[in-house]
Amino acid sequence: MINAVGRDIPDYLLKDGKEVYQGKNYKDGQYIKKASPTVRKGEKPVESKLCETIREACEKCGAHDGMTFSFHTEFRDGDYVAAMVCRVLVEEMGLKDLHVAATSLGSAQNIFADYMEQGIIVEAQTSGVRGRIGEVISEGKLKNPAIIRSHGGRPRAVEAGEVHIDIAFLASATSDCCGNAKGTGGKNNCGSMGFANHDAHYADHTVIITDTLVPFPNLPSSISCIDVDAVCVVDAIGDPKKIATKEARMTDNPRELMMAQNVANVIAATPYFKDGFSFQTGVGGPSLAVNRFLEEHMRAQNIKMSFALGGTSSAICALQDKGLVDYILDTQDFDQGAASHLFTNPHHIEIDLSEYANASNKGAYVNKLDYVVLSALEIDTKFNVNVITGSDGVLRGAPGGHPDTAAGSKCCIIVTPLTRGRMATVCKDVVTVTTPGDCVDVLVTDYGIAVNPARQDLIACLDKAGIKHVTIESLQEKAYSLVGEPDPLEWEDQVVAIVEARDGTILDVVKKIKKFDINS
Numbered sequence: 001m002i003n004a005v006g007r008d009i010p011d012y013l014l015k016d017g018k019e020v021y022q023g024k025n026y027k028d029g030q031y032i033k034k035a036s037p038t039v040r041k042g043e044k045p046v047e048s049k050l051c052e053t054i055r056e057a058c059e060k061c062g063a064h065d066g067m068t069f070s071f072h073t074e075f076r077d078g079d080y081v082a083a084m085v086c087r088v089l090v091e092e093m094g095l096k097d098l099h100v101a102a103t104s105l106g107s108a109q110n111i112f113a114d115y116m117e118q119g120i121i122v123e124a125q126t127s128g129v130r131g132r133i134g135e136v137i138s139e140g141k142l143k144n145p146a147i148i149r150s151h152g153g154r155p156r157a158v159e160a161g162e163v164h165i166d167i168a169f170l171a172s173a174t175s176d177c178c179g180n181a182k183g184t185g186g187k188n189n190c191g192s193m194g195f196a197n198h199d200a201h202y203a204d205h206t207v208i209i210t211d212t213l214v215p216f217p218n219l220p221s222s223i224s225c226i227d228v229d230a231v232c233v234v235d236a237i238g239d240p241k242k243i244a245t246k247e248a249r250m251t252d253n254p255r256e257l258m259m260a261q262n263v264a265n266v267i268a269a270t271p272y273f274k275d276g277f278s279f280q281t282g283v284g285g286p287s288l289a290v291n292r293f294l295e296e297h298m299r300a301q302n303i304k305m306s307f308a309l310g311g312t313s314s315a316i317c318a319l320q321d322k323g324l325v326d327y328i329l330d331t332q333d334f335d336q337g338a339a340s341h342l343f344t345n346p347h348h349i350e351i352d353l354s355e356y357a358n359a360s361n362k363g364a365y366v367n368k369l370d371y372v373v374l375s376a377l378e379i380d381t382k383f384n385v386n387v388i389t390g391s392d393g394v395l396r397g398a399p400g401g402h403p404d405t406a407a408g409s410k411c412c413i414i415v416t417p418l419t420r421g422r423m424a425t426v427c428k429d430v431v432t433v434t435t436p437g438d439c440v441d442v443l444v445t446d447y448g449i450a451v452n453p454a455r456q457d458l459i460a461c462l463d464k465a466g467i468k469h470v471t472i473e474s475l476q477e478k479a480y481s482l483v484g485e486p487d488p489l490e491w492e493d494q495v496v497a498i499v500e501a502r503d504g505t506i507l508d509v510v511k512k513i514k515k516f517d518i519n520s
Contacts, residue, residue: 001020003021003022003506004023004438005021005433005436007021009506009508013498013506013509021507023438024436024439024501026503027359027360032159032360033161034159035158035159037202038202038205049177049230050231051231053088054084056230056232057207057229058085060229061205063089063167066099068099068100069101069165069166070102070167070169070203071103071169072193072196072199073106073128074183074191074333075108075188075239078238078239078242079108079237080234080236080237081234081237081238082169084234086098086111087111090120097120098120099122099125100125100126101125102125103126103151104128104130104398105128106129106131107131107132108242109133112133113136116136116137116141122142122143122144123146124137124142124146125147125157125163127399127400128388129146129395129398131396135394137497138497138512138513140494145495146497147497148399148434148498149399149500150400150402150500151357151399151400152364152366152404155352155353155354155357157500157504158199158202159354167204167206167207168196168199168207169207169209170206170207171209172193172210172237173187174213175212175231176214176217176218176225176231177213177231179206179208179225179228179230180217181193181208181222182218182220183196183222184343187211187236188212188238189343190238190240190332190339191336191342192222192312192333192339192350192351193223194330194331194353194356195331195332195352197222198352198354200227203227206223206228207229207230207231208231209232210234213231240336241336243334243335243336244334244336255446256289256417257286259286259444260290262449263293263373263415265293265297265467266413266444266467267290267411268294269462269465270411272370272410275302276303276306277306277371278305278308278368278371279305279373280308280309280369280372280373280405280409281310281374286416287373287415291313291315291318292315294319295319295322298324304324304326305324306326306327307328307365307368309356309365309369310330310405311331311333311334312328312330312332312333312338312341312342313333313338317341320348321341321345327347327348328341328349329351329356351365357401357404357405357408357502359407359502364404364408366401366405368408369409370409370410370411371409371410371412372405372411372413374412374435375387375414375416376416377389377390377391378430379427379440379443379472380437380476383440383472384436385433386430386431386432387399388432388434388499391423392513393431395496397434399435402434403434403439403502404502406435406439407502411458413442414440415443416445418445418482419482422484423483423486424476424484424485425445425479426443426445426475427486428485433499433507433508434507436501437452438454443472445475447478447479448468448470448475448478449462449470451469452472491511491512491513492512492513493511494512495510496512
């Protein structure tokens with residue numbers, strides 16, 4: 001069946017009420033029956049929930065063949081816990097037919113790729129797929145198609161009962177003996193645990209894994225002991241220095257700084273730029289760099305933000321410290337500066353992913369966004385954006401909050417260079433649609449600015465401000481003139497991943513590439 005972004009979704013995937021994507025407002029106003037968190041009839045009073053080993057905690061929580069386990073990825077490439085737990089489940093306990101429901105999968109979990117190839121991990125539901133795991137899934141070696149959801153789509157699926165987590169294993173910078181846990185105050189801090197606390201509420205069992213045990217009560221906590229079954233102390237839960245990946249670092253590239261300045265100019269030309277506006281930037285050099293240029297416009301007009309949302313960098317924290325941002329609503333921290341800032345500033349608030357972006361709750365914060373600035377691997381002439389597959393069709397990215405913020409904000413701006421190496425970033429058709437074009441308003445490249453024709457109001461604003469813009473088709477033609485038009489990819493019939501829209505409908509599928517050769 002052809003969906004609203006023109007993608008052909010195989011009929012066999014449309015079962016158990018699953019539908020194709022039919023536009024960003026299709027599910028608005030529809031109610032779902034919310035799944036209930038697991039509760040007990042009663043619990044015997046205990047002095048401590050400490051377990052000597054991860055295996056003891058797994059056995060206490062009833063780890064079994066075929067179960068679904070989850071973990072968070074606030075430590076990004078520096079995470080140790082997911083691989084540590086998986087080795088216990090597979091190599092010590094001999095479990096099989098495992099299902100992973102992670103906030104993201106990357107190089108820190110490369111051992112999962114081995115277990116996928118061996119048929120031990122049979123399903124992965126995640127927001128991100130990078131590194132060797134992405135290659136293995138793209139080769140068709142995972143038994144069931146991976147399911148890729150946005151940061152808002154994941155809690156929606158959990159709360160709707162589409163994802164049932166048997167055991168959540170949650171890394172925590174500090175915990176007391178009963179499981180009051182948080183991402184600050186320890187020897188390895190990640191800051192916000194917005195990715196983790198939702199799982200603690202809905203999993204049948206929750207295991208806190210920490211390397212810093214503190215006296216009871218560890219309050220205020222991100223995760224309450226009322227949701228925790230067991231606590232394990234290990235030598236190290238992760239390497240905080242690897243939280244700041246190259247994608248999440250501030251740029252000093254002149255081309256990226258020029259694009260960032262143009263984004264700030266576009267924002268300042270629109271009617272939403274007034275005292276009390278709200279804002280989010282995504283991961284990526286030019287996206288994060290917008291903050292420094294936005295400050296100039298804010299000071300010139302004597303205005304400040306009501307709140308900054310989502311993943312948090314030191315750049316936004318600096319704006320708050322200067323009195324230009326009232327609140328930071330934080331789901332994850334991109335660097336140690338932001339993690340430390342959360343610990344010390346009372347207006348820097350941790351929120352969970354459902355509060356942040358769940359399209360099926362009664363008030364996600366993304367719906368209050370005025371602006372979001374996001375990056376892209378590709379954007380096509382229909383303004384559809386791809387952030388998960390490379391030009392070779394291999395899974396190597398994450399939608400994260402990209403589709404959620406694009407849909408919820410009043411003005412979604414994509415900032416990306418026209419080309420990367422020999423690849424045209426602006427193209428006729430993206431390899432995979434992760435953010436639909438009906439959610440994207442403006443494109444800023446190093447060769448010009450384009451506005452979605454559906455936003456004639458924004459076109460009028462840019463014209464009034466004297467900001468030049470062109471059609472997206474002209475940018476695509478320029479890109480092809482520089483690097484050539486890419487050859488079409490050839491696919492096999494096997495679906496290796498399903499990309500869900502934030503409302504749970506099917507937005508796109510990723511198929512196995514014909515004659516797959518990762519080194520070609």
